[in-house]
Amino acid sequence: MKVVLIGVGQAGGKITQALAEYDYEMGFDAVQGALAVNTAAADLQSLDIDTQLIGRDRVKGHGVGGDNELGAEIMREESTEVIDELDGRITSRAEGIVIVAGLGGGTGSGGAPMLAHELKRIYDVPVYVLGVLPGRNEGSIYQANAGRSLKTVAREADATILIDNDAWHDNEQSLEASFETINQNIAQRVGLLLAAGEVIDGVAESVVDSSEVINTLQPGGIASIGYASAAAAEDSADNINNIITATRNALLAGTSLPDAVEADTALLVIAGDPDRIARKGVERARSWLEEETGCLEVRGGDFPLDSDRLAALVLLGGVERSSRIQEFLERARQAHEQASEPTPDPSDAFENEQIDDLF
Ligand code: GDP
Structure with a gap:
């Protein structure tokens, strides 16, 4: 299945690069183009694929922190530039577009659903999101961000292939130290899936066709x-x-x-x-x-x-009703509630004291 990959944010860029490299090393030729988009210039510098810095006016290349609303807004404002950059890559040969992002951060979390929305208005080929869910032990801001992002991405994309960061994590190591292994695993598995349907020497009795992949993702929702x-x-x-x-x-x-x-x-x-x-x-x-x-x-x-x-x-x-997703959504809901609770005012502690304020 011929695709164009767009990584949004830090995780998105690294996984896109891993996928493009795997496809190239294996000689599959399923990946027709790979672009990494980010609001943080430093995260783009370490990549070997084509890159595009967005939101320069707003955040001056410093990223959006964990603000996924800002990530979405910047993508909405600059989606035309991103699409212009992609246009040459989305040739008539591409059978799908895959947006890759970590859903718990800021740029990818907000940018991926917005980019899916914009791309779907323009292209007829399916637009998929390959999204990374934060692991259980990641902070509540990641959980809350990923909850909102997943909900929106599930609405906007033709299907969302989800990777739980706990799933392919080597438990001997911290999550951060495992990113490279996780990314390699994602590249191999998703790379094989994309390559299914490509013409390969030594035709088997029953070769997979791209349409089989597309039809399996057809119910939409989560895969x-x-x-x-x-x-x-x-x-x-x-x-x-x-x-x-x-x-x-x-x-x-x-x-x-x-x-x-x-x-x-x-x-x-x-x-x-x-x-x-x-x-x-x-x-x-x-x-x-x-x-x-x-x-x-x-x-x-x-x-x-x-x-x-x-x-x-x-x-x-169509796995969205699974207990894993429900469990995650509950985690995200709690994190969101926690974040929306007003911060206690320290002066409340003096409320019942019989002491007058100085002024
Ligand atoms: P952004 O740059 O603002 O989009 O934020 P990130 O891409 O850093 O997103 C943060 C989320 O992605 C967190 O849940 C991280 O655990 C996860 N993450 C960051 N880098 C990687 C990576 O290289 N691989 C994987 N699998 N997850 C990552």
């Missing part, structure tokens, strides 16, 4: 992505269980939104050496996925890769 791999035997007949195990692990242990299992739609891509992929294993894995997610139909296909491992990639559409 999640899961991945797991397993060692593969030389002979496909010995790989039936390996395929089923990889699929189970992708859904139950390797997903970007842990515990989000119920879905409206699902796509199962089995990647690996076509000679090692057991048809019977793929069929059984699909039936298992159908039962587990409650989807009426699981779309699917193979993705030929030269590897001695087999991998299962699962895309779920």
Whole structure:
């Protein structure tokens, strides 16, 4: 699936770069262009992809802090410039636009939903958001910002693929120290998904088409992505269980939104050496996925890769009713309430004292 990527904010820019690099290194050619947009000049300097500084008049390259309303406003004012910058990249070959952002910050949190809104008015291809949810231990401002951003992004984008920062985080390390690993994981999984549908040497029996990805994301709302791999035997007949195990692990242990299992739609891509992929294993894995997610139909296909491992990639559409999302929304609501409570006035403590003010 040919796409143009636009990273908004710090996380958005870094993940966009990781995705563009992965696509290039693998030779998939799914990424037709990659641009990073930010209000903070320093965050753009470390990137190797094309960059664009916005909000110069308002924040002079210093970023918006955690003010996502300002992030949204700056994007609204400068969306024409961003779209002009993109126009050459959104060629007739692009089948979709993916906006990438951390939803808990300021520039990406506010800018991503606004940019989705503006792009949808202009382009016919679907506009998706690849959004990062703050982990449980991140501060309440991140939770509150992400709650508002997610609500708006879910309304504006054709679908939002969500990555919970706790999902692919190496628990031995702090979240910040894990960003690189998390970003690599996102790049590999989303990169494979985008590459599904590209013309690849050694056509498999059942190749995924871009329309399968688009149709799986069709219900709109929130989508999640899961991945797991397993060692593969030389002979496909010995790989039936390996395929089923990889699929189970992708859904139950390797997903970007842990515990989000119920879905409206699902796509199962089995990647690996076509000679090692057991048809019977793929069929059984699909039936298992159908039962587990409650989807009426699981779309699917193979993705030929030269590897001695087999991998299962699962895309779920319409997971917004899952307990994980509800739990997050509750966290965001509480954080928002906390933030909106008036700050106590220290002089209240003297209210009942029989002491007169000096003046
Ligand atoms: P912005 O620049 O104002 O859009 O803010 P950020 O992009 O820094 O967004 C903050 C949120 O993104 C927080 O929830 C961070 O945990 C998360 N975040 C920041 N950098 C990264 C990153 O490199 N990878 C991931 N996965 N999350 C990040």
